[in-house]
Amino acid sequence: xxxxxxxxxxxxxxxxxxxxxxxxxxxxxxxxxxxxxxxxxxxxxxxxxxxxxxxxxxxxxxxxxxxxxxxxxxxxxxxxxxxxxxxxxxxxxxxxxxxxxxxxxxxxxxxxxxxxxxxxxxxxxxxxxxxxxxxxxxxxxxxxxxxxxxxxxxxxxxxxxxxxxxxxxxxxxxxxxxxxxxxxxxxxxxxxxx
Numbered sequence: 001x002x003x004x005x006x007x008x009x010x011x012x013x014x015x016x017x018x019x020x021x022x023x024x025x026x027x028x029x030x031x032x033x034x035x036x037x038x039x040x041x042x043x044x045x046x047x048x049x050x051x052x053x054x055x056x057x058x059x060x061x062x063x064x065x066x067x068x069x070x071x072x073x074x075x076x077x078x079x080x081x082x083x084x085x086x087x088x089x090x091x092x093x094x095x096x097x098x099x100x101x102x103x104x105x106x107x108x109x110x111x112x113x114x115x116x117x118x119x120x121x122x123x124x125x126x127x128x129x130x131x132x133x134x135x136x137x138x139x140x141x142x143x144x145x146x147x148x149x150x151x152x153x154x155x156x157x158x159x160x161x162x163x164x165x166x167x168x169x170x171x172x173x174x175x176x177x178x179x180x181x182x183x184x185x186x187x188x189x190x191x192x193x194x
Contacts, residue, residue, distance in 0.1 A: 007191045008036035010059075010081045012089035017047025019087035019108065019179055024054050026184035033191055037079045041066070041091055063091075071096030083191050086145065087183070090122060093145055105145040106190060108183050110175045112157055113141040117150030127168040127175070135162050138171060140178045142186045156186045 009027075013020045020038065027033045038051035038058040051058040057079070061072055071094045076084075084097070086107040093105060109117060111126045121129065130138045139159035144152035160174040 006031065007033050007082045008080045009033060009083045009085055009187070009191065010037040010039050010076060010079065011035060011047075011085045011087050012039045012093075013045065013047040013087045014040065014042050014090040015045050015047065015088050017045065017050045017088070018176070019183060020047050021050045022180045023085065023087060023184050023187065024050065024056065027188075028054075030188075033188065037076070037081060039072070039076075039089075041089070047088075066091065067094050069096075071100075073097060073100045076100070083187075084145075085187055088122075092119075092149060095147060098145070098147055103144060106155065106187070107143055107145050107150075107152070108179055109141045109143065109150055110138075110172070110179070111141065112137070112139045112159065113143060113150050113154060117141075119149050121150065124168040124172065127171045130162060131166060131168065131171065138162050138175065140175060140182065142183065155190060156182065158182060 011020045011023060024035050027035055035056055038047055038056055039061060040047055040058060041061050043060055048058050059075055073096050084101050084105040111130055116126050116129050137159045139157055141154055142156040143154045146152040158178055160178060162171060
C-alpha cells in the first residue's frame with residue numbers, strides 16, 4: 001500500500017552490532033521502515049562504525065543522563081523516532097523512554113523466556129546457564145520492553161536443539177542464526193501494526 005507512512009526506527013546496541021547490521025541490510029530500500037538512528041553506550045563499539053558505513057546518524061549516550069535525566073527522549077523525538085529496537089543493548093531502559101515509547105520498544109533475548117532472563121543474563125552468560133541446567137532446547141524470544149528486565153509481553157519465540165557436546169560458543173552460533181532469520185521479520189510485522 002502506497003499510503004503507508006515510513007516508520008523511523010532507532011536501534012540501541014552496545015557492541016559488535018551484528019544484529020544491527022542484519023536489520024539495516026534487511027530494511028535497506030524499504031518503503032515502510034527506515035533505520036534512522038543508532039544509539040550506543042560504548043564509544044568503542046563496532047556498531048558505531050556500522051552506522052557510519054551506512055550513513056545512519058548515531059547517538060553516543062552516557063549513564064547519568066540516561067538513567068537520572070531525560071533518557072535522551074528529546075533527541076529521539078527530534079530524530080522523528082517512532083519505534084525502538086534493542087539489539088544487544090546492555091543497559092536497562094529507563095522510565096523516561098518507557099513512558100515516551102510504551103508498546104513501541106522491542107528486545108531480542110537469546111533464550112526462551114521466562115527461563116534464563118533477568119539482570120546479567122545476556123550473551124554467553126545465558127548460553128552457559130542453559131547448558132548448566134541441562135536444557136534440551138533453547139531459542140530466541142522477541143518481546144515488548146517494560147520497566148523490568150526481560151519481562152514484557154512475548155511477541156515471538158522459536159527454538160533450536162541443545163546438543164550434549166555443545167559449548168556456549170556452538171550454541172550461540174545456532175541462536176545467532178535464529179536471530180538473523182527472524183528478528184527483522186518480526187520488526188517489520190510489529191512496526192506495521194503501530
